[in-house]
Amino acid sequence: QLQLQESGPGLVKSSETLSLTCTVSGGSISSSDYYWGWGWIRQPPGKGLEWIGSVSNSGRISYNPSLKSRVTISVDTSKNQFSLMLNSVTAADTAVYYCARQSVYSSGSLNWLDPWGQGTVVTVSS
């Protein structure tokens, strides 16, 4: 059974860089199956879900245009992990951050997300 777990600092200072890691267990992140990828999603307090970005097993990386200038997603196959870096954070980046496996079509379009990690709360302090 595939499981994902986010980890990283729960408190980040304003203007600094938020770094999170998602560890995948019960399956390999380096699968040659190009119909899967790995994504990051966040949810500010009391608000809805926002897709941050995803990396496909084919190596293609996609970012939310509203965050693209500040986001980097990378994969470490040796550790079965993928990571998120978000720089120049502000209070608006305070949220629960989730990682999830994502279905990918042959066209490259990103589809449903399942399973999800438990989420990790990140607070940006001034």
Add this chain to the structure above:
Amino acid sequence: QSVLTQPPSVSGAPGQRVIISCTGSRSNIGAGYDVHWYQQLPGTVPKLLIYDNINRPSGVPDRFSGSKSGSSASLAISGLQADDEADYYCQSYDTSLSGSVFGGGTKLTVL
């Protein structure tokens, strides 16, 4: 402002049927991209409820059903139960943004 538009709230009495709409545009749902639905119970992780417009993952009751037409999609919940109270989100792919997009979420209240 979300790319996909959902009503902020819907409500229904136990046993009734409610429908949650998700309206997109020609660059996402209207372009033929599939719609997926998630249920987020209070204080929990979002759970995949419907994928590829109409399919239910194993374990999801058949009281939940999805449909899609044109640039819109709908989630129907029949036989409402108290523990259906949750936030529901639709999600699709947007070709203009080259990424996933979510609706703003709909809070379901069981009266």
